[in-house]
Amino acid sequence: MDALKITGRKTLSGVISVSGSKNATLPIVTAALLSDGTSILRNAPELADVQTLCRVIEHAGAMTSRYDDELRIDGSRVDRPEAPYDWVRRMRASFLVLGPLLARFGHARVSLPGGCAIGARPVDQHLKAFKKMGAAIELDAGYVVASAPQGLQGAEIDFDMPTVGGTENVMLAASLARGTTIIRNAAREPEIADLAKALRSMGAKITGDGMSEIVIEGSSSLAPFDHRVMADRIEAGTYAVAGALVGHDLTVQGFEIASQQALIDVLEALGAQYRLGDGCLTLSKIEHGHPVEVVTGPFPEFPTDMQAQLMALMTQIEGVSSITETIFENRFMHVAELSRLGAEIAINGPVASVFGPRRLSGTAVMATDLRASASLVLAALAAEGETIIRRIYHLDRGYTDLEKKLQAVGACVERVEG
Ligand code: UD1
Numbered sequence: 001m002d003a004l005k006i007t008g009r010k011t012l013s014g015v016i017s018v019s020g021s022k023n024a025t026l027p028i029v030t031a032a033l034l035s036d037g038t039s040i041l042r043n044a045p046e047l048a049d050v051q052t053l054c055r056v057i058e059h060a061g062a063m064t065s066r067y068d069d070e071l072r073i074d075g076s077r078v079d080r081p082e083a084p085y086d087w088v089r090r091m092r093a094s095f096l097v098l099g100p101l102l103a104r105f106g107h108a109r110v111s112l113p114g115g116c117a118i119g120a121r122p123v124d125q126h127l128k129a130f131k132k133m134g135a136a137i138e139l140d141a142g143y144v145v146a147s148a149p150q151g152l153q154g155a156e157i158d159f160d161m162p163t164v165g166g167t168e169n170v171m172l173a174a175s176l177a178r179g180t181t182i183i184r185n186a187a188r189e190p191e192i193a194d195l196a197k198a199l200r201s202m203g204a205k206i207t208g209d210g211m212s213e214i215v216i217e218g219s220s221s222l223a224p225f226d227h228r229v230m231a232d233r234i235e236a237g238t239y240a241v242a243g244a245l246v247g248h249d250l251t252v253q254g255f256e257i258a259s260q261q262a263l264i265d266v267l268e269a270l271g272a273q274y275r276l277g278d279g280c281l282t283l284s285k286i287e288h289g290h291p292v293e294v295v296t297g298p299f300p301e302f303p304t305d306m307q308a309q310l311m312a313l314m315t316q317i318e319g320v321s322s323i324t325e326t327i328f329e330n331r332f333m334h335v336a337e338l339s340r341l342g343a344e345i346a347i348n349g350p351v352a353s354v355f356g357p358r359r360l361s362g363t364a365v366m367a368t369d370l371r372a373s374a375s376l377v378l379a380a381l382a383a384e385g386e387t388i389i390r391r392i393y394h395l396d397r398g399y400t401d402l403e404k405k406l407q408a409v410g411a412c413v414e415r416v417e418g
Contacts, residue, residue: 001417002415002416003417004377004380004389004392004403004416005387005388005413005414006362006377006380006386006414008381008384008385008412010246010412011410012243012246012247012250012381012409012410012411013409014250014251014408015252015280015409016251016405016409018235018239018253018254019043019401020400021229021230021232021233022045022047022050023164023232023234023305024190024194024195024229025044025045026053027093027096027168027172027195028041028194028195028229029041029050029073030053030057030097030099030172031100031172031195031198031199031225032057032062032075033057033062033075033078033101034100034172034175034222035202035224036075036076036078037074037075037076037224038072038075039073039224040072040226041071041225041228042070042228043069043228043229044070044071045229045400046066046400047397047398048393048396049091049093049397050071052091052094053094054073056083056088057073057097059082059084060080060081060097061078062078063077081101081105082108082109083095083098084111085111087111088111091397092121092165093165094110094111094113095110096165096169097110098110098126098173099172099173100173100176102148102173103152103172106148106151107145107147107148108144108145109145109146112139112142121328123165123166125160125163126169126170127144128157129157129183130169132155132157133148133154133157133170133174133181134148134151134152134155135148136148151178152174152177152178152218153179154174154179154217154218156181156182156184157183158184158185159183159185160185162186162187162212164191164192166187167187167214168187168191171196171206172195174218175206175216175219175222176219176221176222179217179218180215180216180218181216182213184212186208186209186212188210188299190256190259191230192209192210194229195209196209196214197209197227198227199222201226202223202224203223204216204219230256231279232255232400233255233256233259234305234306234371235399236252236281237260238374238378238399239252239405240260241306241310241313242406243283244285244313245285245286246285246381246382248284249283249284250282250284251281251282252282253279253280254280255280257279260281261300262301262302262303263306263310264276264281266292266294267283269290269292270286270289270290270291270292270321271317272286272289273286286313286316286317289317289318290317290318291317291318291356292317292321293321294324295323295324295326296324296326298327304326304327305371308331308334309378310323311354312338312376312379313378315338315342315343315345315354315356315360316356316357316358317354318356318357320353320354320356321353322353323351324350324351324352325351326350333372334371334372337365337367337372338376338379340365341362341363341383342359343379359384360384362385362388363387363388365380365388366389367389367390367391367392367394368394370398372394373394373395374395374398374399377402377406377413381406
């Protein structure tokens with residue numbers, strides 16, 4: 001199993017280009033199941049999670065092929081509306097095939113995702129919505145068996161919380177349902193707007209994406225899409241934090257600044273000096289920082305997917321900073337590993353207090369999930385000496401060419417056999 005060897009305390013400078021967004025790519029790939037033509041996704045990141053989803057839709061009968069960053073998905077031979085446990089347990093976003101398969105075939109059998117490292121993560125909101133759209137839902141041996149022999153019917157959906165995956169699953173299904181669907185308390189993440197853009201290019205009639213009420217008028221058939229996926233705002237944010245930690249004029253380029261405004265505000269409050277350009281952000285190491293209190297929340301609040309990386313930066317800031325995690329109940333697993341590098345962090349329920357600055361020094365650590373792994377990479381970049389990060393298959397799920405991108409701006413990072 002591969003590991004990353006990082007020798008810290010190198011100054012990073014130059015330009016890092018952001019790749020296509022993982023979290024936007026996944027639902028858009030499932031949108032290809034709504035059409036019987038060949039869809040084209042441009043700027044598609046080559047990541048383990050995207051490959052996993054391709055295997056899932058191939059199981060259903062789709063054919064996928066890739067030419068560099070262009071992913072083609074032929075939906076003409078999709079004939080098996082199911083997703084087995086073996087794939088869904090590897091990546092819970094596979095559950096997003098339920099909406100499109102149910103809408104296209106009137107029935108689908110998709111494994112429940114189960115819990116994951118960062119919490120229970122139920123799918124009750126997805127199922128409640130499909131029931132409201134006329135589907136009969138049964139749970140059978142760990143599978144969701146959904147059927148709507150007359151097709152799905154548009155409905156008014158009121159989510160209990162703004163769920164990203166739930167909003168996406170319903171948008172996908174409603175695009176091919178009869179009548180109008182209204183989603184209230186919808187998630188407002190930029191990836192939702194990117195999915196809406198792809199669906200609109202298929203002929204779907206969607207308004208309100210990016211706001212908390214989305215209206216979808218169902219169509220009887222949809223054309224394939226040709227869509228360029230948005231840049232990965234979490235990847236961009238991760239490298240921005242690297243700049244604030246060990247950078248000297250480190251530029252992160254090719255992403256929508258508005259998609260990471262909450263992070264930029266926090267970096268500014270921490271004392272970062274930065275310059276904004278057209279789709280790019282240039283940062284240097286924070287010299288005289290101030291502690292901050294951050295609370296994660298649904299977009300446009302501070303993203304839960306950035307809190308682990310931010311925590312690595314907080315270890316280097318004078319005073320007591322804190323992060324309150326409100327989205328997932330078990331998302332502080334990186335804390336034990338950051339502590340092995342020399343961080344001092346106290347956890348009290350959903351609040352992590354970070355005492356800084358602490359001198360970090362390299363040692364062997366273990367990645368536990370995707371963003372936790374990114375946090376360890378950042379801490380290792382700031383640590384004295386050599387850090388070995390094991391189980392980096394987590395990183396390969398979500399960061400395109402991480403070590404190459406970091407090497408190109410001066411980091412001493414190498415992939416070794418763990
Ligand atoms: C997506 C992102 C993930 C990010 C998360 C929150 C993808 C592939 N993943 O995950 O990276 O961390 O948004 O921004 O885009 N909930 C329920 N019942 C449901 C659905 C959700 O209780 O049916 C709860 C969850 O447990 C969680 C909250 O709602 O507490 C938000 O979850 P959700 O937005 O659905 O996260 P994901 O779509 O799984």
